[in-house]
Amino acid sequence: MVTTTVAGVGRKTLWLVGEMGRMMVFLISTVAWMARPPFRVMQLLKQIHFIGFKSLFVIVLTGTFTGMVLGLQGYYSLRKFGAEALLGSAVALSIIRELGPVLSALMVTGRAGSAMTAEIGIMRITEQIDALDTMAVNPMQYLIAPKVLASIIVMPMLCSIFDIIGIYGGYLVGVELLGVSSGAYTSSMESSVEWKDVYGGFLKAISFGVIISWVCTYKGYNTTMSAEGLGTATTEAVVLSSVLILIWDYFITSVLM
Amino acid sequence: MGMEASTLVIRLVGVEKTLGGQPVLQGVNLEIPRGKVTTIIGKSGGGKSVLLKHMIGLLKPDRGQVLVDGTDITRLSAHDLNEVRKKFAMLFQGAALFDSLTVFENVAFPLREKTRLKETEIERKVNEILEAVGLTDMGHKFPAELSGGMRKRAGLARALVMGPEIILFDEPTTGLDPLLARTIHDLIIETQRRFGFTAIMVSHEIPEIFGISDYVAMLLDGVIVEMTTSEQFQHTRHPGVKEFINVGPGRRLGNRQGEPVI
Numbered sequence: 089m090v091t092t093t094v095a096g097v098g099r100k101t102l103w104l105v106g107e108m109g110r111m112m113v114f115l116i117s118t119v120a121w122m123a124r125p126p127f128r129v130m131q132l133l134k135q136i137h138f139i140g141f142k143s144l145f146v147i148v149l150t151g152t153f154t155g156m157v158l159g160l161q162g163y164y165s166l167r168k169f170g171a172e173a174l175l176g177s178a179v180a181l182s183i184i185r186e187l188g189p190v191l192s193a194l195m196v197t198g199r200a201g202s203a204m205t206a207e208i209g210i211m212r213i214t215e216q217i218d219a220l221d222t223m224a225v226n227p228m229q230y231l232i233a234p235k236v237l238a239s240i241i242v243m244p245m246l247c248s249i250f251d252i253i254g255i256y257g258g259y260l261v262g263v264e265l266l267g268v269s270s271g272a273y274t275s276s277m278e279s280s281v282e283w284k285d286v287y288g289g290f291l292k293a294i295s296f297g298v299i300i301s302w303v304c305t306y307k308g309y310n311t312t313m314s315a316e317g318l319g320t321a322t323t324e325a326v327v328l329s330s331v332l333i334l335i336w337d338y339f340i341t342s343v344l345m
Numbered sequence: 346m347g348m349e350a351s352t353l354v355i356r357l358v359g360v361e362k363t364l365g366g367q368p369v370l371q372g373v374n375l376e377i378p379r380g381k382v383t384t385i386i387g388k389s390g391g392g393k394s395v396l397l398k399h400m401i402g403l404l405k406p407d408r409g410q411v412l413v414d415g416t417d418i419t420r421l422s423a424h425d426l427n428e429v430r431k432k433f434a435m436l437f438q439g440a441a442l443f444d445s446l447t448v449f450e451n452v453a454f455p456l457r458e459k460t461r462l463k464e465t466e467i468e469r470k471v472n473e474i475l476e477a478v479g480l481t482d483m484g485h486k487f488p489a490e491l492s493g494g495m496r497k498r499a500g501l502a503r504a505l506v507m508g509p510e511i512i513l514f515d516e517p518t519t520g521l522d523p524l525l526a527r528t529i530h531d532l533i534i535e536t537q538r539r540f541g542f543t544a545i546m547v548s549h550e551i552p553e554i555f556g557i558s559d560y561v562a563m564l565l566d567g568v569i570v571e572m573t574t575s576e577q578f579q580h581t582r583h584p585g586v587k588e589f590i591n592v593g594p595g596r597r598l599g600n601r602q603g604e605p606v607i
Binding site for chain 2: 210211214215218223225226
């Protein structure tokens with residue numbers, strides 16, 4: 089009884105360590121193939137369109153409402169101290185430093201990340217990845233590298249759109265609805281937001297782009313040969329990538345402080 | 346079989362492979378003659394496809410050698426393996442066409458990736474091949490819009506387009522009705538005669554494959570138990586092989602001589 093439990097824990101641990109190693113090898117080999125010609129410009133543009141452009145609607149929607157609710161909550165809290173004038177600064181800082189990168193990354197995981205896993209997983213199950221191999225076209229280079237590169241390019245852009253829309257959302261609620269002065273909103277924002285807040289946010293967005301594409305393509309690439317396997321892979325990809333985003337967010341924030 | 350080395354295109358020596366803790370191949374020795382149709386038969390899930398994937402380096406053996414024109418491909422770097430793969434093409438079970446590309450783009454894919462041909466030249470070549478497999482004017486369709494048989498044809502076209510020396514067929518007629526299966530078999534033979542490639546097929550279509558194969562080999566319990574000409578194979582004395590080919594679908598209701606089975 090005890091020995092089977094211990095053996096079970098041991099097996100799980102070994103698998104986990106092995107999996108981390110395999111994921112690392114996958115990432116390194118992706119980067120290596122990314123640097124090698126031929127460069128797949130068309131594939132890259134397709135992926136930028138898919139991951140970036142097609143996520144715009146979701147990003148705009150969530151950005152607006154996040155900004156609006158921040159305006160509401162911020163106003164409520166700040167009024168207790170008679171500091172409504174700082175609303176602009178509160179909304180802008182929380183969005184630029186934290187919510188913009190994290191929420192846009194979570195939305196992209198849900199929309200584009202799951203689709204990446206499913207697409208690659210289906211290609212694995214229907215042997216399209218093997219077909220690429222037999223035609224001497226490296227699947228890492230043809231399929232994976234453009235997705236990772238596109239995510240890295242697109243995430244800071246989506247994040248900055250989220251930031252701007254979110255700040256306007258806060259403005260809408262704070263200034264138009266609750267009567268904070270427009271000048272106070274913008275000037276408090278201008279005086280408190282520093283350049284390092286902005287580039288810190290972009291740095292986060294870039295690293296989240298790596299996490300999303302890395303985890304989601306890895307899970308798809310290693311899908312087991314069944315429809316059930318595909319479902320599991322997609323779920324695992326979304327959960328793991330979301331969890332990693334939040335954990336990594338803590339560490340990168342503590343370094344950037 | 347003791348064939349001359351020059352007439353052999355692929356030679357497997359003592360190939361062993363364990364997948365998911367299950368020993369699948371347990372010392373496979375096999376010689377594939379050049380320019381002929383060789384069919385490997387065996388039980389479902391018995392490792393036939395695994396064996397085929399070893400020949401093109403999609404899987405690496407745990408032990409043993411896979412010699413293609415005398416070169417052991419299990420020891421090659423990724424780059425050198427890709428060079429050897431230029432001799433090959435493979436028709437997968439589900440045809441493995443790229444969903445996001447049209448039939449034309451699928452067939453043109455290896456040409457665009459691996460040659461410097463001009464677009465007009467590619468167009469001419471692809472249309473010629475599509476015609477050869479009976480898919481004239483189907484180039485604009487996507488794989489999802491095709492029937493199973495047409496998908497196999499398109500897969501065959503993609504396999505043929507680079508003019509490979511060797512084509513591997515992984516159960517080319519699985520999932521097709523008997524009539525369609527025969528058309529695909531005929532198409533394979535017709536194109537093999539026309540282009541002269543070495544065909545290696547994995548199948549369990551008994552007795553149909555005897556009519557179209559030059560050589561037949563049987564994989565049983567992870568080893569090749571019999572490999573000989575199609576003619577001799579049908580008169581085998583090996584009890585396991587005998588059992589397998591006598592319960593093939595064609596013999597269930599009475600054999601060719603019209604004798605009742607039971």
